[in-house]
Amino acid sequence: xxxxxxxxxxxxxxxxxxxxxxxxxxxxxxxxxxxxxxxxxxxxxxxxxxxxxxxxxxxxxxxxxxxxxxxxxxxxxxxxxxxxxxxxxxxxxxxxxxxxxxxxxxxxxxxxxxxxxxxxxxxxxxxx
Numbered sequence: 001x002x003x004x005x006x007x008x009x010x011x012x013x014x015x016x017x018x019x020x021x022x023x024x025x026x027x028x029x030x031x032x033x034x035x036x037x038x039x040x041x042x043x044x045x046x047x048x049x050x051x052x053x054x055x056x057x058x059x060x061x062x063x064x065x066x067x068x069x070x071x072x073x074x075x076x077x078x079x080x081x082x083x084x085x086x087x088x089x090x091x092x093x094x095x096x097x098x099x100x101x102x103x104x105x106x107x108x109x110x111x112x113x114x115x116x117x118x119x120x121x122x123x124x125x126x127x128x
Contacts, residue, residue, distance in 0.1 A: 035087050041078050078097070
């Protein structure tokens with residue numbers, strides 16, 4: 001008997017976050033970071049994000065999205081917190097971190113504030 005796994009609509013956002021976490025892990029190799037601090041930061045944070053995104057794809061838990069939001073903001077702030085604001089890694093960390101934080105925040109909004117399909121109780125009727 002074939003079983004169908006019910007997928008959430010937000011699963012595609014978890015796949016995007018997983019791809020961005022892979023990009024974060026690969027960034028030190030792709031962009032030849034010369035400093036050790038950005039390299040270690042990107043590897044460690046990227047691996048944490050990979051684990052969290054994989055867990056979110058396997059079984060949903062809201063804490064995973066909050067963790068990804070915090071990690072994304074941490075990656076975006078890491079050039080200033082860890083002292084490499086003028087390095088080549090700064091725009092990469094800022095862009096990837098803010099994108100991951102945005103996708104995680106979007107997923108949290110969709111989870112909490114988007115009515116399920118077919119719930120027309122708060123509207124006047126079905127769409128035209």
